[in-house]
Amino acid sequence: DTIKVGVIAEFSGPFAMYGKQYREAIEAYVAKHGKQAGDHTIEFIYKDVGGSNPDVAKTLAQELLIREEVDYLAGFTFTPNALAVAPLIDQSETPTVIFNAATSSINKGSPYFLRSSYTLWQVTAPLADWAYDQGLKTVVTAVSDYGPGIDAEKAFKAAFEKKGGKVIDAIRMPVATTDFTPFIQRVRGQSPNAVFAFLPGGPPTFGFTKTYNENGLAAAGIRFLGTAETEESNLQALGDAAIGLTTAFHYSAAHGSNLAREFNETLRDRFSGAIANWASVGAYDGTHLIYEMAKAAGSDGPKALEAVKALKWESPRGPLEMDPETRTVRQNVYIRDVERDKDSGLLVNREKGVIATVGDLGWSQ
Amino acid sequence: MPLLLNIAVDGIAYGMILFMISVGLSVTMGLMRVINLAHGAFALIGGALAHAFTLKAGLGYLAAVPLAIVLVVLMALACERLLFRRIYRLGELQQVLATIGLTFMVIAVVSRLLGSSLLAIPLPGILQQSIDLGFRVLPLHRLLVILLGVAVITALYLAIERSRFGARLRAAVDNRNIASALGINTDATYAATFCLGAGLAALGGILGAELLPIDAYYPLRYMVLFLIVVSVGGLGSISGSFAAAIALGILETASRYLITDVGTIVFFAIVMALLAVRPAGLLGKA
Amino acid sequence: MSTQDLALPRSRLRSARFPLLPEAAILALAVSAYYVFPYDLALITRFLVMMLFVLSLDLVLGYAGIATLGHAALYGTGAYAAGLFAVHVSGNPVIGLAVGAAAGGLLAFVSGLLLMRAHGLTLLMLSIAVTLICQEIANKARDLTGGADGLRGIRMEPLIGLFKFDFVGRTGYWYALAVLCLCYALLKIVTSSPLGLSIRGIKDSAARMVAIGSPVYWRLVTVYTIGGAIAGVAGALAAQVTQLVSLEVYAFNLSAEALIMLILGGAGRLHGAIVGVVIFMTVHHVAAAVDPFNWLFIIGALILGIVFFVPAGILGLPKALTDLVRRNHDARP
Amino acid sequence: MQGLEVRSLRKAFGGLTVAEGIDFDLPPGARKALIGPNGAGKTTFANLVTGKLTPSGGTIRFDGADLGALGEAARVKRGIAKTFQITTLFRTLTVRENIRLPILERLGRGGRLFGRAACNAAVEDEIEMLLDQLALISLADKPVHSLAYGQQRLVELALTLALKPRVIILDEPAAGVPSSESHLIVQAIERLPGDLAVLIIEHDMDLVFRVAHSIVVLVNGRILTEGTPDEISRDPRVRQLYLGGAHD
Amino acid sequence: MTDVVLSLQNVTAGYGQTHILRSLSLRIERSERVAVIGRNGAGKTTMLSTVMGLTRLHGGKIGLGGDDISHLAPHQRSMRGLGLVPQTRDIFPSLTVEENLTAVIRGNASLDEAYALFPRLKERRRNGGTQLSGGEQQMLAIARTLMTEPSIVMLDEPLEGLAPVICEQLMSAFEQLAADGRRTVILVEQRASAALAFATRAIVITNGSIVYDGSTDALKQQPELLERHIGVAQT
């Protein structure tokens, strides 16, 4: 029989990149493992939400569940979209794999949520620990003034101060900021050892890193610490300004394992110009979860959930393990520096250190 | 004291970038009175071409930028002949609709061809450096924008607010039929002005890309920003846009320095207050 | 700016003979949609909510000529008000709607006191600024609104104690349709009332309205408040049906799309708003399903086509066609 | 005294003074004309009285009450109305709807939310009457923008008459109306209630002489003289500054 | 061979689909002074704006000095010597008085000429175009058209709103212009008396058609004709 999976993601609009990456990753997975999961044929149905649109997400989920009778849902880049479907998946007992949305508390919205990506706390707290251990004792945080940014600020501060470090200033930058100079100047004025930044991808990240560089912060010995800022799909656009930025994240396309190389190659072979980043790997591992669930339980939601709640497997990002409590994967967090790769001439996130298997540290916050 | 100096320096530098990216709109919307929401689309095309020329075709910055602008002007000319010539005569709401429709199509084409991620336009080495002002550093690139901004405002002031061409253009905008009946070639006047606006959009898009990076959704993302500058400046006045851009640049920078937390709210509240007191904008003609 | 010859003597005659013909037809279609698309009720419900929103914009913009790009402020405020009411006070949907209407109306009234003094580009900007300020406040008040994560925890009680909001969305559909009909009727009354005539007068010539002794400013504030209340109802309805409110209710896109839909259908007549929504959202939905990557291009082309070939909106199509036929007829010697 | 009383009225636009020390009375029932060279300040005077412009000095009283603080609309409510020199109409509305608006407004119904605008028999009758008076019946259901200019001038007058004002200021009501139809205007004025005060600003001397009982001559913002039509047409200063050789 | 400068052949024109002018034919010779009269809405303005190219020509031909100009844009017609003073004046509001003139000035025309004709305008030359009084706007509209040095001046009710003394001056100025052979003047005027006093030839339009075309004197002799077509008996 056929098991249907509805993927709700962005295939149009400013975030269309995500949908494209999910799809490519799913197809790469299917290419490697075939359409069969156990006795079942897996079929994916893609739906476009176009951005953070909870009402559209809910409508699409309803359509998928009622008309297409899907057995699993997947996708979800933005938190509100995921939250909007919580009541539906509760009622229909549909396991739903989140490929990206990174707010810890989503999984509290329904027991049917599983997350194959990461949470903000998961990558931020280890970064703070590591920074302290590197001898960075004073930090200024500069985050975009919206939910995820503030979560990141809190996570960093909690972890850093627990270690004994000091956050000497916490700047919240309005989301609509285009010129970051004032904030960068403010950071500079306080001469911390490092600045911890959190910005939404795209233009803000571009603007912030540019300004960080142009105003000579690196030269003044103020290090840049971040998380997703140097992710691969925008990395080349940042240009030389990105070199030397330090980030902690769960995935780097330059991860050294064979599985990672293979994943990259599959993607690149199948789709010209495809770039692997954390969204691709989130979808790739999410697809793995769905396959495992389908294999074990077909279309029986609760049983499927049971089957994978402590699943362990090796992913292109490293070893993964489902946490039965938080339903978010436990994974390695890597400390990376941006470098220009000698062979390809491209910028890469070079892994410099590993913080082994971290769970969702934000769950109990 | 250094704080005030910082605000002044950064505010003016930012204001000048605001001016450069919105002056084209001030020409098409302010002078020609077309609600031209496609302004950003021309900036986007300029930026996308510059991106393709530098990164894909390997041209140098100094060759790529003028080439991109020239191409945008040519495209604008074609666009004017095919579409805008008819758009001028429509009602305001229809103009909104038509130019948004056009913008959608440009976005769709750019994202089809170049994807929806950032389209970087790498600066040449010299422009990436910074100069030391003594109390702080200023990126050289911003200095260039300031100088170009001054050049543009001077040229436009002379060409439009002080010249016969300007008077003929304003006459044509006030009443096309009558202007035409009095011997003004309104079609040509409009076409020339429109191309000027589009060329300035492209120039502003490329130069402003260091702060407002180009990507396919650029025209929608920054539409409000362009509109704010033009409306605060006042329709029909290039010097108004200039004054507004600098004022807004300083205002925004000051709010970022001084009242980070409620900066956005205060910024818009001040813009509202300003427009409430001066509904025609800083230098607008009522 | 050019004014379209909107009032056609002939169509006036026709509508005089069958005064509610277009409305009856639309209602029949809406009811039959329930049976024809039983699996798409959620989608159709979104259509209905959007119709309500665009109708309120039609009153404000189509009739009174208040050019705003900040209508989402009223919608969003209605949505948050109804959402917060449901979370903290009561899950009664009807009272929730009233709260949404009150919130939308109140914001419209307060902001209208300033906005109605402006016009043209200044008005556009002011209305956008109001929306951005609302959005920033909602973003800042994270503890109350959930910020970027969205306001959750909205649970609705059964409608008038009888009908549970079901999984398939049947109750939601009928509920939205009923609310839409009520608001439509209200708008029908308002637009043909003396107030309705006087706002059309203001749109044509505010100077003359003043000269005949009309308190133009207060008329505009009144109409804007009514429009705000209806937009608030639309927002509240969306909040209740989705059971989540996110910051996107204040998105600039929402205002802009509503404007597009309105002009697409034909501003200044109520059924124009309905037709515009159906066309835009259907094209959007179908195009996005068939080819999400290019749907924007299709929408853009559709908009351009409409503006150029039927500038009075889709409802102007019959006239445009007859004109075309007659012109061809004329061309023959 | 009742009616309109203007004392030492002054108005300057920047450095240009267009009204200076104007004393002017318009008692109920008056039929006065205001004439003067182009740019003398006639329209400005009318705008000061209706409240469209704020005076730089002086007072305007109506029935003893100072109008200084009242806005334009409030003065209309008190009964002071004017026609526009440059036609200002509701262009997309029909002639009938154009006239309906001021009537509803006058009756205080303009802001009503309920009840159809077009369903009050008394109002509709009044519209019919006005249309008839100005020979506009055949155009009643045409949108105003499709009317010829001269026809629009008649609608312009109809709008103001519909307000049933107590003081009516007609700013060049006959401009653009052919001589063949200016009798309609004369008749409309003659038919106005006897206690209504009329001030007519007009360059068509035939019309002025037919309507006005008294003529005020304004030159460079100051009143030059006031008198009966006879006196005025014989006054050599007026002839030189304004009338020229005609109207002997 | 007469010197025909402007000719209309079976001109049909109007707004949108409605015909206002119905198959109108007309020939005007150099330095003629023509008065066009007719009731409200007869189509006088429409005729002038059709000649200027501002109203859509549905059929027929318009000739200027021997060339067919039916398909030329208004500004090209202006370049060939047509000039129109619009009935609605249409001053450019965002230009000052002086700019209104300089924006269109060409050939040997000079501002001084305009200011000599209308001293009032000189006093107001820094004013915005719409800050003028009604009559001043009318003066500006006339002066503006003269700045384009038209060989055929079409005036659409130019006397409207002007003080009687100015009207007299203006009419004599136009008589002079026509007399020295530099200009052909077509005057649309509601005040039949003024128009007939000025013109040598009269054209009466009713319902978009010409019902009388002949000398002014002959028309003056036939009060019943005037009565019939424009509803006013000459007194």
Ligand SMILES: Nc1ncnc2c1ncn2[C@@H]1O[C@H](COP(=O)(O)OP(=O)(O)OP(=O)(O)O)[C@@H](O)[C@H]1O
């Ligand atoms: N807003 C303004 N700013 C500056 N000057 C103005 C303004 N309005 C009018 N004027 C000037 O004031 C003078 C008087 O104008 P007004 O309109 O009162 O004249 P008028 O007597 O009505 O003339 P007409 O008979 O030509 O209509 C004119 O010279 C005009 O240029």
Ligand SMILES: Nc1ncnc2c1ncn2[C@@H]1O[C@H](COP(=O)(O)OP(=O)(O)OP(=O)(O)O)[C@@H](O)[C@H]1O
């Ligand atoms: N823009 C327009 N759209 C539609 N019809 C119009 C338009 N302008 C004028 N008309 C119609 O054309 C006819 C002729 O108008 P026109 O203005 O040419 O008359 P006219 O002889 O100049 O009259 P007047 O003496 O009043 O100026 C009128 O019946 C009028 O209703």
Ligand SMILES: [Mg+2]
């Ligand atoms: Mg006047």
Ligand SMILES: [Mg+2]
């Ligand atoms: Mg006319």
